[in-house]
Amino acid sequence: MNLLTMMDFKKIIQDNLENDFEQDLFNAAFEGLSLKTKFKFAYFALCMRELTRTIFTRLAADEEIFECNWYKNEFTDGKKGVTRKQRMLYAIKGGLSDDFVSNNLGIDTDGITKQIVKSIDNLSKYVHVTQGIYNSDEIECRKMVIGAILSLSEFFISIDECRWQIYSAYEKLIYDKIEDVLNNDVVDDIDILATHYSIDYVGIEKLNVDYINYQYLGLTFEGVISVEHQYGSNRDVKKGDGYRTTSDYPFKSTIDIGVNEPLEIEIGINDIEIDTSKHFE
Numbered sequence: 574m575n576l577l578t579m580m581d582f583k584k585i586i587q588d589n590l591e592n593d594f595e596q597d598l599f600n601a602a603f604e605g606l607s608l609k610t611k612f613k614f615a616y617f618a619l620c621m622r623e624l625t626r627t628i629f630t631r632l633a634a635d636e637e638i639f640e641c642n643w644y645k646n647e648f649t650d651g652k653k654g655v656t657r658k659q660r661m662l663y664a665i666k667g668g669l670s671d672d673f674v675s676n677n678l679g680i681d682t683d684g685i686t687k688q689i690v691k692s693i694d695n696l697s698k699y700v701h702v703t704q705g706i707y708n709s710d711e712i713e714c715r716k717m718v719i720g721a722i723l724s725l726s727e728f729f730i731s732i733d734e735c736r737w738q739i740y741s742a743y744e745k746l747i748y749d750k751i752e753d754v755l756n757n758d759v760v761d762d763i764d765i766l767a768t769h770y771s772i773d774y775v776g777i778e779k780l781n782v783d784y785i786n787y788q789y790l791g792l793t794f795e796g797v798i799s800v801e802h803q804y805g806s807n808r809d810v811k812k813g814d815g816y817r818t819t820s821d822y823p824f825k826s827t828i829d830i831g832v833n834e835p836l837e838i839e840i841g842i843n844d845i846e847i848d849t850s851k852h853f854e
Contacts (some may be wrong), residue, residue: 632664665783668832692724
């Protein structure tokens with residue numbers, strides 16, 4: 574693996590760190606590798622292990638995981654708790670069911686979490702400095718460093734991939750819903766601009782998955798609606814006393830979708846904000 578590739582993976586991690594403490598831990602891990610001592614790999618492993626623990630806790634709080642329908646207590650001592658795998662799953666998919674993520678989105682969360690758990694276990698091994706670990710071959714230690722970077726960056730990539738797959742799954746569904754609402758309901762903001770209007774085109778230009786938690790999946794979408802305005806009656810237009818003109822207006826909306834029924838989307842005309850200010854310029 575060349576240096577540029579490793580820098581790319583490091584940047585993926587850095588771009589997903591949200592506060593000074595996380596940045597400091599990440600930077601400290603790599604600063605330690607420049608030390609002239611075999612303990613530098615144990616220091617790297619300690620920083621990276623604590624960084625992953627901090628990130629998982631930030632992205633997946635216990636109280637929210639407990640509320641997920643897919644949560645199951647896996648502790649045998651009767652104490653209610655959260656496993657590392659469950660924390661990673663929540664960070665990736667929130668309250669969405671395993672079946673939906675696997676069958677509808679085609680994402681293998683099991684494979685992703687197994688690799689990350691394996692990497693964290695490997696980090697833990699190097700944190701506990703036994704004589705065997707201390708005398709480990711430098712090549713083997715550097716494999717641990719590379720593995721830790723790849724696993725954590727893959728975790729963030731998986732979150733982005735899940736969001737992208739959800740976007741893809743929702744794109745046509747939302748387009749159909751919006752088109753149906755705009756074509757079949759009276760849009761008051763447009764209706765007041767002329768005697769009559771008709772919708773020529775509806776286009777979604779941007780759709781984002783803002784968040785996924787134990788209860789909702791938040792979507793924001795933006796687009797353009799092309800409207801033909803008619804001033805006067807059809808008869809007036811034929812006589813030349815009326816006319817038609819076309820204008821494009823941007824629209825946007827933010828909606829919450831329940832994670833238990835993620836394909837059941839309800840969009841009403843009041844959920845869509847249409848900017849007609851250009852009409853008055």
